[in-house]
Amino acid sequence: MRGRIIPSLALVCLLPLTAWAQQPAGQAPVEDAAARRQQAWEARLAEQNPLAVGAALDAQGRVWLARVQERRLRVSHSADGGGSFSAPVAVTPQPEAVTADGENRPRLAIGADGTVHVSWTQGLAKPMSAHIRYARSTDGGKTFSTPMILNDDRQIVSHRFDALAVDGKGGVAVTWLDARSRSGRTANKSPQTDVGLYAARSADGGATFGPNRRVAEHSCQCCRTALAWSAQGPLAFWRHVFGRNIRDFAIAALDGGPVLRVTDDEWEIDGCPHHGGGIAADGRGNLHIVWFTNGEKRKGIYYRRIAQTDFSKTDARLDMSAPLALGDAARQAGHPAVAASGDRVLLAWREFDGRRFSVWAMLSQDAGANWGAPQKLAEAAQQADYALPLVDARQALVVWNAAAEGLRVLAVAKP
Amino acid sequence: MMRAWLFALALLGTTAAAAGQLQPFTDDSLPAIQKRLAGRPFILTLWSLTCHHCAKELQTLGRLARSDRTLPLVIVSTDTPAEARQIRAALQRFGLAHVDTWVFADAVPERLRYAIDPSWRGELPRSYLFDAAHRRVAHSGLINEAQLRDWLKRQRAGG
Secondary structure: OHHHHHHHHOOOOOOOOOHHHHOOOOOOHHHHHHHHHHHHHHHHHOOOOOOOOEEEEOOOOOEEEEEEEOOEEEEEEEOOOOOOOOOOEEOOOOOOOEOOOOOOOOEEEEOOOOOEEEEEEEEOOOOOOEEEEEEEEOOOOOOOOOOEEOOOOOOOOOEEEEEEEEOOOOOEEEEEEEOOOOOHHHHOOOOOOOOEEEEEEEOOOOOOOOOOEEEEOOEOOOOOOEEEEEOOEEEEEEEEOEOOOEOOEEEEEOOOOOOEEOOOOOOEOOOEOOOOEEEEEOOOOOEEEEEEEEOOOOEEEEEEEEOOOOOOOOOOOOOEOOOEEEOOHHHOOEEEEEEEEOOEEEEEEEEEOOOOEEEEEEEEOOOOOOOOOOEEEEEEOOOEEEEEEEEOOOOEEEEEEEOOOEEEEEEOOOO | OHHHHHHHHHHHHHHOOOOOOEEEEOOOHHHHHHHHOOOOOEEEEEEOOOOHHHHHHHHHHHHHHHHOOOOOEEEEEOOOHHHHHHHHHHHHHOOOOOOEEEEEOOOOHHHHHHHHOOOOOOOEOEEEEEOOOOOEEEEEOOOOHHHHHHHHHHHHHOO
16 A cells, blocks of 8 residues: 555656756756656656546536546446445556646546546656546446547647536536647746646537647646636636746636736745645636645635636736635645535645644535535545545535545535 | 565665765654754755756755865755665765765655644755754745855854
8 A cells, every 4th residue: 555655755846847858958967867757757657556536526416536547547436425436437448657646637527418528647758748638428437438639739748737627518628737839949948938728628528629729828837727617618727927936826718818817925936836726616607716825925725716707808807805724734734626516615625734634624505605614524544635525506525535545435514 | 566665765774874875764854863963054955856946956055065075964855765776876966975865765755744844835845954053944946056155154154
């Protein structure tokens, strides 16, 4: 059990997307460093059963799960709130390096018609290089389509940290961080300049995707991206680089619109947080965001609500609640996530007291205006994944995978 | 995997007694280091093989170490003992093989991060400047070489 997590230990800071190429040519460390990175990357690719999983609810309230086992991405579902799961079905016909290490995890979304959509990041042999992959099932998860590669440049560079959202009416959106614009010319400049947020869209339920679109330039390199499908179409949420090196969060509408800054923590760091955020849209059109920061103005994990706004407008006026601190900073509250359905909003995060991990959740029944008390749902004695909240009108659940205790689906009590 | 890791750890444990060798960093290592360096200022730097900024950080520290053989440096890799060979090679390459070097040795690295500093969230590179009284200042991200040299000068002037 312990051995399983070891490769991920090496990857506490996965910040370089194409990094070693940035070193000035002719300096001795370059080759050696490249070899070292190659070895660390290969150790990670060889990981058979990583901890990071993906989860989603369908319209019937069934829990769907995507996880990597024996280098295959497998999907199963549970009709009893996670008590028992169906036999897992392989999405990847051949073993491949599905990255599942915390910020990178398989993503699942179930359309109203029952179509099961899956996206993931496939690590390639060259360090930090990867493709964004997608497959779907139109027969209730019995079989999956042949996986396709969504990044249409097909370059062996970093395309990672995918997020997935569907509208239930045939719309499918996938975003990721992409280093395709990095070139010999830009590589010698600031390492922050040439990674961006890219998107692929489908209007036919994932049968085909249109050309990739660059949503934003100049993003942070190694924090997960997030997507929510609102009344205005899909909205992306990610850690951006503002100014020279301020790593705060942004929202942009994939249908077109500006990059809008939605956190003002003023976190300036020549390093890698590897700690992103989440977004969800409720039934009233509000957005709910959660994020981590270690900025000048605030440190820790936070929640805020953003009232419905026209995100296509450059002068969009953002009506945002004050950041609400979550969890116990002394216990390293981190890796927050959010889910919403109708008026119900569920937040979940992880804490660590120096010895053990614990998972926490907080539920609102009125679209984020009032919150129940934080609830501690479980502990883990060894390594643990992030918490994944799932909510609908009847259930509030947190999926949590842990090395010693295995995968648990935990019920959140009503406030 | 587990066996390989434990084997690497055991190997490290038995061979790391001498200064200048990679030692397993556990949750009681920092107090031991501070005890050994009581009354002396020192720099603690945390890095990883997979961290691009960390390579730059090690280059800076290597440059400092070359110009000052008495630089009080403690360098801790957050990789695993299984990667000891690559870690040693990197330290060698950056001219840091002779300093006090360590590697995280716990299946849950968060435990070690917490033992060093509960307010450190794992971002790298991470450094701590300890003065002679071992009051420390933390820094996340690349450290500025001029500021580091200035700090060193002040520590030495202040005794």
